Amino acid sequence: MVTNIETGEPEYIPIKDMKKDIEAVRASASLPLVSNNVSYHGKLYLDGGISDAIPIKRSIEDGNRRNVVIMTKEVGRLPGWTKTLQEADDISGEWRKSMIELLKAFLFGVVQGITEWLPISSTGHMILVNEFVKLNVSEEFWQTFLIVIQFGSILAVVVLFWDKIFPFGKKNNSDPVKKEGILSWCKKDIWIMWFKILVACIPAAVIGLLFDEVFERLFYNPVCVATALIVFGIAFIIVENRNKKRKPKINSLSEITYQTALIIGVFQLIAGVFPGTSRSGATIVGALLIGVSRTVAAEFTFFLAIPVMLGASLLKMVKFGFGFTGTELAILLVGMMTAFVVSILVIKFLMDYIKKHDFKVFGWYRIVLGLLVLLYFGVFA
Numbered sequence: 001m002v003t004n005i006e007t008g009e010p011e012y013i014p015i016k017d018m019k020k021d022i023e024a025v026r027a028s029a030s031l032p033l034v035s036n037n038v039s040y041h042g043k044l045y046l047d048g049g050i051s052d053a054i055p056i057k058r059s060i061e062d063g064n065r066r067n068v069v070i071m072t073k074e075v076g077r078l079p080g081w082t083k084t085l086q087e088a089d090d091i092s093g094e095w096r097k098s099m100i101e102l103l104k105a106f107l108f109g110v111v112q113g114i115t116e117w118l119p120i121s122s123t124g125h126m127i128l129v130n131e132f133v134k135l136n137v138s139e140e141f142w143q144t145f146l147i148v149i150q151f152g153s154i155l156a157v158v159v160l161f162w163d164k165i166f167p168f169g170k171k172n173n174s175d176p177v178k179k180e181g182i183l184s185w186c187k188k189d190i191w192i193m194w195f196k197i198l199v200a201c202i203p204a205a206v207i208g209l210l211f212d213e214v215f216e217r218l219f220y221n222p223v224c225v226a227t228a229l230i231v232f233g234i235a236f237i238i239v240e241n242r243n244k245k246r247k248p249k250i251n252s253l254s255e256i257t258y259q260t261a262l263i264i265g266v267f268q269l270i271a272g273v274f275p276g277t278s279r280s281g282a283t284i285v286g287a288l289l290i291g292v293s294r295t296v297a298a299e300f301t302f303f304l305a306i307p308v309m310l311g312a313s314l315l316k317m318v319k320f321g322f323g324f325t326g327t328e329l330a331i332l333l334v335g336m337m338t339a340f341v342v343s344i345l346v347i348k349f350l351m352d353y354i355k356k357h358d359f360k361v362f363g364w365y366r367i368v369l370g371l372l373v374l375l376y377f378g379v380f381a
Contacts, residue, residue, distance in 0.1 A: 005046055010058075024040050098330070109152065110342050112149050117350055118350060121225070128373060152340035157302045167187050173187050192254075196261040201304070224274060225276035240288070250293060268308065280302075298350065302347065
């Protein structure tokens with residue numbers, strides 16, 4: 001008896017030839033953490049006791065009418081980690097349920113990593129995916145997961161753009177705050193950029209702190225998500241058509257003024273109020289409208305996400321408290337790590353894509369998805 005580590009289900013392998021089937025025998029005695037996974041006929045296995053601690057049901061299904069269970073302690077009890085035969089079966093079932101929830105968290109991490117940086121709304125997609133693949137968690141934890149999983153996406157930005165966002169160091173520091181002393185380690189241009197980012201954060205920070213729960217109660221539903229998808233999809237197409245023959249006025253991060261940063265921050269606020277708008281989508285549309293180039297608009301959006309999403313994640317965790325169960329903590333970690341890896345790939349793709357293409361394809365995608373959502377919930381609601 002072995003456990004298929006991809007499905008989490010027990011498998012019962014008949015041994016016909018000890019030499020040929022020795023790997024199956026080895027797998028049946030390979031404990032997790034202390035043994036390596038064992039490959040047998042293209043699948044990976046570990047000890048069968050993980051998924052079926054006492055395979056008495058299988059024995060009965062095989063036609064054995066008399067089954068003997070040898071106890072090492074008093075009748076009705078098993079050693080150590082469980083008490084009864086029924087509890088052993090319950091633990092196996094709980095383990096399988098936990099694995100399923102972790103697979104769901106992985107799926108949400110993939111969705112988060114893709115949709116956070118493409119201007120198609122990560123929160124909107126997460127809400128929609130949850131309509132079909134629900135995490136078996138409390139509503140309070142789900143709302144926390146929805147925000148905290150974004151931390152993985154933030155970390156991807158930090159890793160990819162470290163040289164552009166870290167304000168300390170003498171390497172590549174052509175414009176230090178001062179020529180000598182501690183301030184010679186401070187990169188003036190990056191400090192100025194961060195001050196502009198903080199200005200852009202003001203609208204979302206103020207309104208978000210005051211009305212976060214109100215907006216969540218009013219607008220976190222499929223109809224609002226679909227409406228926002230369509231409206232900003234149309235906006236992308238209109239803005240790109242308008243800018244088709246225009247040259248951008250702002251072609252580098254240093255050219256963004258404090259006033260420009262504040263205007264972009266106001267557009268970010270729209271995304272904070274209406275799920276489905278897309279934080280990156282709203283800020284990019286706003287930046288394009290006031291003459292910022294696509295590449296600079298995308299980079300500023302990425303950097304703006306760091307304090308905004310980090311603040312939102314911390315706020316949610318404080319409200320929820322840090323008393324996560326083991327399963328909840330595992331779900332959060334799997335979701336965040338998956339979002340991190342996927343985000344790195346998506347950001348690299350997007351930065352290459354916008355050098356040769358506009359954002360209209362994302363506008364059309366938003367419109368089609370929004371209409372499908374309205375149709376689905378109109379028919380099946």
